[in-house]
Amino acid sequence: xxxxxxxxxxxxxxxxxxxxxxxxxxxxxxxxxxxxxxxxxxxxxxxxxxxxxxxxxxxxxxxxxxxxxxxxxxxxxxxxxxxxxxxxxxxxxxxxxxxxxxxxxxxxxxxxxxxxxxxxxxxxxxxxxxxxxxxxxxxxxxxxxxxxxxxxxxxxxxxxxxxxxxxxxxxxxxxxxxxxxxxxxxxxxxxxxxxxxxxxxxxxxxxxxxxxxxxxxxxxxxxxxxxxxxxxxxxxxxxxxxxxxxxxxxxxxxxxxxxxxxxxxxxxxxxxxxxxxxxxxxxxxxxxxxxxxxxxxxxxxxxxxxxxxxxxxxxx
Numbered sequence: 289x290x291x292x293x294x295x296x297x298x299x300x301x302x303x304x305x306x307x308x309x310x311x312x313x314x315x316x317x318x319x320x321x322x323x324x325x326x327x328x329x330x331x332x333x334x335x336x337x338x339x340x341x342x343x344x345x346x347x348x349x350x351x352x353x354x355x356x357x358x359x360x361x362x363x364x365x366x367x368x369x370x371x372x373x374x375x376x377x378x379x380x381x382x383x384x385x386x387x388x389x390x391x392x393x394x395x396x397x398x399x400x401x402x403x404x405x406x407x408x409x410x411x412x413x414x415x416x417x418x419x420x421x422x423x424x425x426x427x428x429x430x431x432x433x434x435x436x437x438x439x440x441x442x443x444x445x446x447x448x449x450x451x452x453x454x455x456x457x458x459x460x461x462x463x464x465x466x467x468x469x470x471x472x473x474x475x476x477x478x479x480x481x482x483x484x485x486x487x488x489x490x491x492x493x494x495x496x497x498x499x500x501x502x503x504x505x506x507x508x509x510x511x512x513x514x515x516x517x518x519x520x521x522x523x524x525x526x527x528x529x530x531x532x533x534x535x536x537x538x539x540x541x542x543x544x545x546x547x548x549x550x551x552x553x554x555x556x557x558x559x560x561x562x563x564x565x566x567x568x569x570x571x572x573x574x575x576x577x578x579x580x581x582x583x584x585x586x587x588x589x590x591x592x593x594x595x596x597x598x599x600x601x602x603x604x
Contacts, residue, residue, distance in 0.1 A: 320351050325345055326345075327340045328448055337448055339376050345444045350408060358413075363415065368395070376445070377446075378422065378446050391513065403423070408427070414451070425443055456602070457517060463506050473486060480538070487527070499569065500572075501567055502597070505566020507565025510565065512547050516544065516545060516600065516602070518545075520543060531587045553573065554578075569597070571596040
């Protein structure tokens with residue numbers, strides 16, 4: 289039995305330390321003593337704020353306040369959001385981590401592994417806002433703390449979060465149909481099941497990756513560095529056999545990866561760049577842009593050209 293394809297394709301980037309989970313506690317928004325003990329200065333969203341903590345803090349429940357209000361839409365509890373975030377140890381006021389050093393990251397507010405303090409405090413805040421969160425240890429790194437960041441299990445955590453953007457997730461591709469070029473594999477979508485991919489008889493596999501939109505979405509074009517959510521089916525060019533599909537996993541019928549970072553096969557990184565959200569894309573990928581001469585698993589040989597149909601559902 290072959291390994292699951294997402295494992296072969298490489299796991300998606302989940303914004304590192306921002307998705308270490310703790311169990312939820314009662315939380316609120318307001319002006320408590322713990323929030324009053326934190327000062328945030330700096331208004332340029334392109335630069336990291338300065339955070340001063342009159343600590344050590346005592347945080348008995350997770351709370352938040354809006355430092356500066358944005359003018360965008362309110363974030364929903366299941367949105368995919370792009371954020372800049374700073375993590376500060378509430379015990380000593382030291383900055384433990386900042387995404388301003390490397391760039392905004394994508395987070396799924398519906399992800400059970402996300403900080404409970406983010407899940408409780410960010411929904412309802414507007415895009416463009418800067419939010420200060422004073423979190424109990426349990427709502428941040430949980431009972432284990434985070435030794436890598438020098439945060440102990442009993443340390444409260446201060447977060448400063450800039451809400452950069454948010455997006456809703458499509459259930460499937462949505463847009464304008466595109467007539468494919470001649471002699472390419474054809475695709476039949478099957479609701480709730482892997483797509484059927486039919487390879488044309490007597491047509492040799494291409495030697496270079498083919499990128500053929502079947503539906504052009506009307507969303508923004510996806511860019512390198514974004515986390516992209518897709519639904520897909522993959523088949524072998526030599527016989528049309530499906531070797532994997534996100535539809536085969538109804539508990540999570542999608543896959544996420546960070547575009548352009550080498551975490552997926554080259555044909556995906558290059559073929560999906562610039563495609564619009566809502567698009568359905570046919571990719572025909574020769575071994576050089578796939579798994580190379582080594583192949584992968586029991587089904588994918590080193591000589592196999594791969595065929596994918598990919599729905600671009602969201603990017604954040």
